[in-house]
Amino acid sequence: MTLLRNTVPPLITLALVLALWAYVTGPGGLPSYLLPDPVSVGRALWTGLVSGEYGPHIQFTLTSTLLGYGIGSIAAVAIGVLVAESRTFERFVFPYIVAIQAMPKVALAPLILVWFGFGLASKVVLVALICFFPLLVNTIAGIRRTDPELIDMARSFSRPAWWIFLHVKLPAAAGAIFAGLEIGIVLALIGAIVGEFVAAEKGVGYLIGSATVNMNVATMFAGVLLLAGFGIVGSALVHFAQRRIVFWERAPDPSTRGERA
């Protein structure tokens, strides 16, 4: 019943949007070089997938996204722990982290391509860099926000510092870490696509870019739909993992999730 209530309204919205789309591109007379009709976008997507033409592109984008996301996330949590736990490390490094966090990392894309080449490596580096900072900041904030009375409680029972970190601070920060991971997966995808836009021979971003040159608007839309799919599946997976792992916290409402960044 809940499933029905949760899925039916968005499906109705989708149907209405598709109907409107079909109307303006058909009887509405909007030229197809501006907006192709939904059927030809669907056909482009379908043939691209079935013929295997999209396969290598999808594989390239997913590889760079997931590799970069994994590396960036592990580094962010590790360094976040260091900053949160070591006053010295914090004093030397934290101001720069705040400064870099405020900078749009996408601007570094051309530089990273020069340094790491036009292949997979540069995309992985860019992705890792982009999803690193929100997770880093969330990890630090999460560990810092551990209830000090809870730490005192564990100390009063003679628990050693490493134990308190592992069993009190890290679980206390888990909610914030997952919020950072959820922001990160979407940013990772953006990083991969930007990298491919700037220079690549493969990838969904490259696919969209080359379709633009040929004015193949249907393929452009097909690429955008693919990316939307990746983004939705990715954040749903992270959200699912969060609900399973951080079971004691009510998962934040999707509309307010951004505030935890």
Added chain:
Amino acid sequence: MTAAPGSDHVRLDAVRFAYGGSAGAPVLENLSLSVEEGAFVAILGPSGGGKSTVLKLLSGLIRPQGGTIRIDGTPVTGPRRDVGMVFQKPMLLPWRNVRDNVLLPAGFARAASAREVARADALLATVGLSDSVKLYPGQLSGGMAQRVGLARMLLHDPRLLLLDEPFSALDAMTREHLSLELQRLWMEERRTALFVTHSIPEALFLADRVVVLAGRPGRILADMPVPLPRPRTLETLSGAQFGTLALELRRLFDEAARPGARAA
């Protein structure tokens, strides 16, 4: 080293403490207090009077800027295994089930010995939570959570119990129940207990001695024995002697709450 019964188990001598170092306004000034082995002492006073600070000092979480704090004649330098503590809030780890929370002093069930696990389950049975060992703190009522806190305090069979307003966040009925339960637990082993509260009936009901602490800086205003026979029951609360003692404490308490109160 075990002190002989009747001798001082806990001793504070001319203790001074200020948050923010020696320069800060003192929370405790020239505080001296001794508690004999096996006594139940209530520390009563207005909020902000440094009652909880006394317990924090005894737990070894903070160090005094002046004076000495001794347990069994040994200066306190950090948390001790033979001291157990309960807090105002239950302070349970929401990501661990009830049994693991009781076993926290042993490092959770996986790291605990079979004896410790058996002891945890026995303690949970004593506080009436045998059916809840697998529940998580989020699934417990306030009273149940505080019972878990009591069981956790007792896991390593501490000789000194520190209770920091453990029932103050609970409703009146649950408070009475838990007071009775605490008396029962205490009477089984007669461990030394320091119970911080701002409730006069609670202090009288539980303690052998009520120490009234005046605030800012905290000093002892009165040290009153409670000659009520044990076990005390809910009827004790409506007895004439209880009423007289409560009235006397009320007067002292008001004096303690007045600014510029003088030490006894």
